[in-house]
Amino acid sequence: MAALTMARAPVRNADLGGWRDTRLFPSGKVLNIAIRMYTHVSLMATDREGVHIESHDIGESEYIQNLRDLEYKGALGLLKAAVGKSGVNHGLKLIVHSEAPPASGLGSSAALSVAALAALYASQGKHFLPHHIARDAQRLETEYLKLECGVQDQIAAAFGGINYIEVNYPDARVTAVPISDDLLCELEARMLVIYTGKSHFSSGTHKNVIANFEAGKPETLRAFEGLDTTADMGLAALLEEDLDRYAEALNVNWEFQKALHESITTPGIDEMESRVRQEGCEGFKLNGAGAGGTAMLVCAPNSTRSVVRVIEDEFPEMQVYRPKVDIGRCQGLQVWSSHSS
DSSP, X not given: OEEEEEEEEEEEEEEETTTTTSTTOSOEEEEEEEEEEEEXXXXXXXXXXXXXXXXXTTTEEEEXXXXXXXXXXXXXXXXXXXXXXXXXXXXXXXXXXXXXXXXXXXXXXXXXXXXXXXXXXXXXXXXXXXXXXXXXXXXXXXXISOOOOOSHXXXXXXXXXXXXXXXXXXXXXXXXXXOOHHHHHHHHHHEEEEEOXXXXXXXXXXXXHHHHHHTTOHHHHHHHXXXXXXXXXXXXXXXXXXXXXXXXXXXXXXXXXXXXXXXXXXXXXXXXXXXXXXXXXXXXXXXXXXXXXXXXXXXXXXXXXXXXXXXXXXXXXXXXXXXXXXXXXXXXXXXXXXXXX
């Protein structure tokens, strides 16, 4: 029997205040919800030198015989960066897969880096608090891969639950938002995540928005100021157990989000939004940077089924998820040992 180190981390949904957690701003506020849609990592020590990395999601694998020769390139670059950051010096096999659709805008790359780092650290007998893992995981993207990356996705993956995040980039203060059982049940009954069928690749959208920001476009600057208000709107709504007001916070965020750059929405997404609103969708926004990926919806009571039917009948390229909030026992990043023959 070979000992396995296993890890999983949830993805992030409903990012109110997104962009305000990035290097563009000295401070900002974000509210997000971790959902039970996990990225899984399995790690096994081997007698073979080097590291074998395998992703079931993209069907790619790579063997690096000498760990000193690691290059953080290609589709497996983030995993190779995790190996390099962890400092492992023995042979291992690393296998990953995610329950989230590809390029979903749900922060699945952050969930991947959080789970992979935690498993790699644990294999060396190292254990850290969630904020430490989140910070190291964010550095993989910004320092190793040289990508634009905020801090909220890694925090959601490491902590789970519903979090209000006060950012002084790259540091953050994380406050878990209390939620009653009644509100949790209502939120899960009225919440949908719709995969638009169009993959979301945030790097291109980031470049477009940053170009507008650096050019000082007034509509972009106003939108960024507006985005810094939506986390507080959503927080007040949840604390007052008012999902209708929370849905309105999503709408306000979406309007500011779209004002950042014209590429953030598409005619197909606009058509879908119009139809689901006719069937009872009260709150809507695209997750992450937009331009595809997934949409977060809050529906009116007893209208969720009508909204789902419209998606299934009129938008067959899209996929509906009815996620649960990652809260309670075993929320956030989890690392454990298993065995395999």
